[in-house]
Amino acid sequence: MKARFLMAAGALALSTSTAFASTLVYCSEGSPEGFDPALFTAGTTFDASSHPIYNRLLEFEIGTTNVIPGLAESVEASDDGLTYTFTLRQGVKFHSNDAFTPSRDFNAEDVIFSFERQRLDDHPYNKVSGGTWTYFTSMSMPDLVESVEKVDDYTVKFTLTHPEAPFVANMAMDFASILSAEYGEAMLAAGTPEALNTAPVGTGPFSFVAYQKDAVIRYQAHEAYWKDKAEIDNLIFAITPDASVRYQKLRAGECHVMPYPNPADIAAMKEDPSIIMMEQEGLNVGYLAYNTTMAPFDNPKVRRALNMAIDKQSIIDVVFQGSGQIAKNPIPPTMWGYNDAVQDDNYDPAAAKAALEAEGVTDLSMKIWAMPVQRPYNPNARRMAELLQADFAKVGVTVEIVTYEWGEYLSRSKAMDRDGAVLLGWTGDNGDPDNFLAVLLGCDGREASNRAQWCHQPFEDLIQKAKIVTDAGERTALYEEAQQVFKEQAPWATIAHSMVYMPMSTKVSGFKVHPLGGHIFYGVSVE
């Protein structure tokens, strides 16, 4: 396989224009941590591993958050919501490499292997390559999954400890990628179990060819892919950490697609006739979380008054340089269950000041925490905090801006007695509203990911019920109502959802911006 790629590369090297006919070069923003997606949490790693190399039982339809069949042809939930039975696709081939040639097609053993290594402490692969399984645990899978059983070669049954509707979406997440049990056994026998992370074998549209650390990752199309073969023959990730340099490479024709442009370059890119700029709302939210356990922020009227003092449009213009939209709900508008009927707080400093005075709040001093890092949902937290400081000053509230090193920031901002409101945000994992509302605002999340330390029973009842029912319409109604309650109670000031921009060469067609943030090249072609 490697030799064939070599020959192709050598021949293609003679003519750059011919070479690009079937080779797509993606200027990625960083190096993957490894190639076993279950071990890691970074989007950069998933772009290089789970998307090209692997499949999951269920998949997110590219460009949407809809869950569609993947390696499972169908899934059936029991009436009590405690068991999910997956019927597996037949005739699915794994990749091969220098050290391994599969002797059989994908079957139930591979599903069992892929989950049990994350779930069972005594599994031979549980401790391999550090075995942290961070996503599996952060999605509460160890507590949720009671057993994974093989019914027959092409049927697998998952039994849960309690009903949980988002389980279906979890199965389409990167950590649920299916690895080859046979490859696992072979590598264990060869004494190189870590090969699963360094020389990956999957069923995905592209097979792994080589990785030169911090420089290049090479893949080639999987000839025996169970769907149509990928339109590009070779996929190359040219690792280019600097956004300005990525832009220059795109201009010079050294790459076809680049992620994360500098906001300052976007206008020039849109003018460039050789570049197509694709854009979509990101599945994220940036917010200011009050500490709802501390006076006077324990009073919803005070929180709403402060929200009225925030000029969100200025924040979008200055901090996001126009590449964002005002957030009125805690979930983004691209997500199902979004309640568009919710009215946002009007920007009205005079009314805000009057409302504060009506609650007896005068001469208020508070802290606003500004994150020390850039995130899509908040590209410049310090600047955002300064704008909030100016807005709050207009209603008589004095703000002191504080910041800490990122690890300290995450750790200290969880404290129940935290002094001040904290700027933070979230990017969705699985397109399910539960992944925002329960994680960030549920009672269990206090002193953890619920930075508002907010526990409001009517809201909690709604999101807990939505977790259990499996009917999509009923879940949507519950989440819509929960957003209404959230708005009335205002534990956060919802600030912005960022836009995602993907500049690419006009030679590229078929690319879809994925709302979950991944960069996927199956179905993409190059002239």
Add this chain to the structure above:
Amino acid sequence: MLRYVLSRLLTFLPTFLGVTLISFGFIRVLPGDPIIVMAGERGMSEERYQEMVVKLGFDKPVLQQYWDYLTGVLQGDLGESFVTKQPVWDEFFKLFPATLELSACAMIIAIALGLPAGVIAAVNRGKFFDRALMTSALIGYSMPIFWWALLLIIVFSGNLGWTPVSGRIDLLYYFDDVTGFMLIDSLLSGQEGAFKSAVRHLILPTIVLGTIPLAVIARQTRSAMLEVLGEDYIRTAKAKGLSPLRINGLHALRNALIPVVTVIGLSVGTLLAGAILTETIFSWPGIGKWMVDSIFRRDYPVVQGGLLMIAVIVMIVNLSVDMLYGVINPKIRKR
């Protein structure tokens, strides 16, 4: 000479121990818990956190952790990266040839241009060439690497299309690493045009990384030459009617070399520091970028191991410079 070498080697040991202590302590003094940084916004349960503390060995007393690290180092084990789960030693040796290749090219350019420029400036002291050269050297020394690199990329790669934007070789060439040095591997590969592509990719990063050492070497050579040119034996040589080339090139330059060699030795540290920015901008897969990433991720084993390896390299270079003094000036080795 042997005593001289041994005495230099003896100073190596305490410095090495000091470096292990500093590299171990440095990353721990920085605020930020690596486990929390790893979990990010998602966070983790207290139970999971405690599991990780035990797994990474943070539950042991700090002295015990240092002792484990030191004994590991002495057995050639620098530990495993928290992030990639790969041995630090393997990662270092995969990336180091790229840094060495770039630094060596930058140093060769800096010496090849800096030394003659300094000599010519000294000989033409106060004239136009001297002033122009010293002004350029000052500008070169003061220029921010990041800005300089982007400027060159935009002009020569983006607008003129003369050089590639970044990377080590055109992506269409693909061969296995043999030595890790792209110039050598591209020749060994036998693929047509591969070597030329590797050279073209080296041009801009070499210029960027070589700029500061070039400026420093030119200025140092000039001032050392000026001092030597005023000595009596030079006047004698002139009086004897020796050619200017022989006087400047042999008698003056050789005596001016000691401070210049010192500066070249010290420049190795500057090069490695400059490599951090240069490698990031030019997507050059070397140890500079690897180290910076590891500091942000609080990847203790990589920071410790990387710092230690870099320190050892700088120490070896300086030791070699010390030896070279003895070669250039025999009086030194007799002291």
